[in-house]
Amino acid sequence: MSSVKTKIPAFKDVKKAHKRINPYIHHTPVLTSSSLNKILDTEIFFKCENFQKTGSFKIRGASNAIYSLSDDDAAKGVCTHSSGNHAQALAYAAHSRKIKATIVMPENAPAVKKNAVAGYGGDIRFCEATPQARQAACDKVMQETGAVFIPSYNDLRIIAGQGTAALEFLSEYSDLDIILTPVGGGGLLGGTSITAKEINPKIQIIGTEPEMANDAYLSYREGEIIPVENPNTIADGLKTSLGDLTFAAISENVHDIVTVSEESIVEAMRYVWERMKIIIEPSSAVPVAALLSKKIAIKNKRIGVILSGGNVDLDNLPWCL
Amino acid sequence: MSSVKTKIPAFKDVKKAHKRINPYIHHTPVLTSSSLNKILDTEIFFKCENFQKTGSFKIRGASNAIYSLSDDDAAKGVCTHSSGNHAQALAYAAHSRKIKATIVMPENAPAVKKNAVAGYGGDIRFCEATPQARQAACDKVMQETGAVFIPSYNDLRIIAGQGTAALEFLSEYSDLDIILTPVGGGGLLGGTSITAKEINPKIQIIGTEPEMANDAYLSYREGEIIPVENPNTIADGLKTSLGDLTFAAISENVHDIVTVSEESIVEAMRYVWERMKIIIEPSSAVPVAALLSKKIAIKNKRIGVILSGGNVDLDNLPWCL
Numbered sequence: 001m002s003s004v005k006t007k008i009p010a011f012k013d014v015k016k017a018h019k020r021i022n023p024y025i026h027h028t029p030v031l032t033s034s035s036l037n038k039i040l041d042t043e044i045f046f047k048c049e050n051f052q053k054t055g056s057f058k059i060r061g062a063s064n065a066i067y068s069l070s071d072d073d074a075a076k077g078v079c080t081h082s083s084g085n086h087a088q089a090l091a092y093a094a095h096s097r098k099i100k101a102t103i104v105m106p107e108n109a110p111a112v113k114k115n116a117v118a119g120y121g122g123d124i125r126f127c128e129a130t131p132q133a134r135q136a137a138c139d140k141v142m143q144e145t146g147a148v149f150i151p152s153y154n155d156l157r158i159i160a161g162q163g164t165a166a167l168e169f170l171s172e173y174s175d176l177d178i179i180l181t182p183v184g185g186g187g188l189l190g191g192t193s194i195t196a197k198e199i200n201p202k203i204q205i206i207g208t209e210p211e212m213a214n215d216a217y218l219s220y221r222e223g224e225i226i227p228v229e230n231p232n233t234i235a236d237g238l239k240t241s242l243g244d245l246t247f248a249a250i251s252e253n254v255h256d257i258v259t260v261s262e263e264s265i266v267e268a269m270r271y272v273w274e275r276m277k278i279i280i281e282p283s284s285a286v287p288v289a290a291l292l293s294k295k296i297a298i299k300n301k302r303i304g305v306i307l308s309g310g311n312v313d314l315d316n317l318p319w320c321l
Numbered sequence: 322m323s324s325v326k327t328k329i330p331a332f333k334d335v336k337k338a339h340k341r342i343n344p345y346i347h348h349t350p351v352l353t354s355s356s357l358n359k360i361l362d363t364e365i366f367f368k369c370e371n372f373q374k375t376g377s378f379k380i381r382g383a384s385n386a387i388y389s390l391s392d393d394d395a396a397k398g399v400c401t402h403s404s405g406n407h408a409q410a411l412a413y414a415a416h417s418r419k420i421k422a423t424i425v426m427p428e429n430a431p432a433v434k435k436n437a438v439a440g441y442g443g444d445i446r447f448c449e450a451t452p453q454a455r456q457a458a459c460d461k462v463m464q465e466t467g468a469v470f471i472p473s474y475n476d477l478r479i480i481a482g483q484g485t486a487a488l489e490f491l492s493e494y495s496d497l498d499i500i501l502t503p504v505g506g507g508g509l510l511g512g513t514s515i516t517a518k519e520i521n522p523k524i525q526i527i528g529t530e531p532e533m534a535n536d537a538y539l540s541y542r543e544g545e546i547i548p549v550e551n552p553n554t555i556a557d558g559l560k561t562s563l564g565d566l567t568f569a570a571i572s573e574n575v576h577d578i579v580t581v582s583e584e585s586i587v588e589a590m591r592y593v594w595e596r597m598k599i600i601i602e603p604s605s606a607v608p609v610a611a612l613l614s615k616k617i618a619i620k621n622k623r624i625g626v627i628l629s630g631g632n633v634d635l636d637n638l639p640w641c642l
Contacts, residue, residue: 048598314591
């Protein structure tokens with residue numbers, strides 16, 4: 001697998017990232033659920049990135065990228081294409097460094113997402129909802145302004161930044177047997193795997209993915225990137241496919257990737273809302289779904305779960321439709 | 322005001338209650354919201370009883386009452402009438418002491434509440450939805466079984482138990498300027514006031530109540546209990562009127578009671594869900610509504626808010642109807 005030799009961040013990059021972004025992010029709490037522990041006969045610890053600034057872990061990577069820029073580069077601003085949590089995170093982090101962020105979003109993005117980006121001070125450019133159109137729109141911004149493109153996951157600074165969630169988590173709970181994250185583009189899982197492997201090599205690092213967007217599952221098993229075209233899953237943060245950097249990190253460090261059904265994602269999301277009284281978005285429910293639907297052997301284990309975010313449209317909940 | 326001379330729990334009773342119930346409850350976390358602090362120009366600390374066992378602070382009073390019983394009395398079981406959080410709490414606490422709890426509920430209680438009580442092992446007896454019918458049903462249970470009646474708020478053991486939330490809170494944050502709770506029957510506000518007054522006499526203790534169920538507001542101002550008949554508010558935990566014991570505690574210790582509109586309750590609830598990513602029930606949103614609608618002078622103050630519970634019917638959210 002040639003891709004395994006692709007350069008990926010080292011643990012020291014994660015530690016540097018944490019030092020860099022620490023003033024700008026929340027040190028999120030770790031919660032447990034006695035009812036969940038009881039029904040699963042195990043001990044589960046939830047790192048609550050849904051409580052993170054901008055409502056997801058994405059602020060970690062975005063802040064690391066933005067605060068890594070030289071003053072000259074920063075002065076030109078940053079841009080990205082995203083209609084999800086990376087868009088909000090980049091807008092927020094740019095605002096905190098007092099630089100401009102241009103966010104390319106498809107015209108048909110939900111109003112709640114447009115409003116969030118605008119609310120954090122991001123400058124939105126609309127484009128047609130195709131990969132070509134969004135890249136062209138970003139290229140145009142870069143040409144016009146010299147803005148630095150900050151990808152949403154396939155980037156060394158982003159991967160190192162996302163690894164800081166596990167760094168905080170495992171600094172407090174180093175003796176976990178298993179750590180679970182959702183996997184979309186692979187920034188969170190990649191960064192988590194680099195960190196977990198170094199802090200405690202005994203930890204099993206497992207990615208969890210919707211069956212309906214199972215590119216990481218397939219790529220991991222085949223040893224090459226197998227993108228999934230136009231996946232349709234309620235876990236809207238996990239529709240993206242791995243990039244070469246995240247694939248390399250995952251191939252090298254991750255012990256398994258499991259998939260879960262759409263139904264089990266909604267059920268897990270509702271379970272967490274009802275029993276833990278915290279709001280998680282569908283993407284965050286994916287590892288919980290893997291636990292509840294017994295996709296992983298967990299009896300009497302200590303499991304860490306990174307709850308990736310809590311940005312949901314309260315007017316469009318899956319059980320109110 | 323003769324009622325002020327009514328015997329109310331002392332601070333030492335709250336401390337005893339905490340020692341008694343400590344093994345059976347969660348020490349709930351205190352959360353903050355940087356966005357809320359920013360828009361209100363103040364510092365707010367939320368004691369998250371929505372994360373408490375059974376989803377509300379009610380387990381504190383119920384556990385204190387149940388674990389105060391002699392073995393002989395306990396053996397006969399307990400009973401109450403409630404279709405709310407006290408019902409679930411009493412069922413749970415009785416189960417934890419391995420005694421029987423009979424819960425009298427109106428036939429038309431929501432299925433979600435019946436299921437919760439049954440899920441905690443409570444034995445449900447249905448009655449017509451009138452105060453007379455529910456008391457008669459309780460009397461019958463007591464006659465048949467010798468069960469001990471545990472009221473939902475107007476009881477020294479219950480008030481002392483509810484005061485333990487403030488005891489934990491103020492042990493960690495003793496330098497608050499103001500502490501806010503919702504007020505329904507007055508158990509939480511009464512217990513909080515006894516505790517706060519003793520730990521830091523400078524703390525302003527303020528009750529918050531729906532305009533549509535403003536009996537405590539009226540009673541506090543008039544100096545006598547003025548019940549409100551059949552109040553209609555979305556804050557379903559706050560429909561009850563004060564009893565003589567809770568009125569006495571509140572009259573003696575509380576600095577003010579303010580009321581809020583139904584609209585502001587829904588808005589505050591949604592604000593907390595969206596920004597803090599935690600699930601609170603409408604009753605918990607009442608003090609937040611008081612803050613957001615500027616009912617209290619709070620600029621540059623340190624405010625403590627007890628979020629009383631998080632039991633909502635996710636199929637019937639106010640913004641999905």
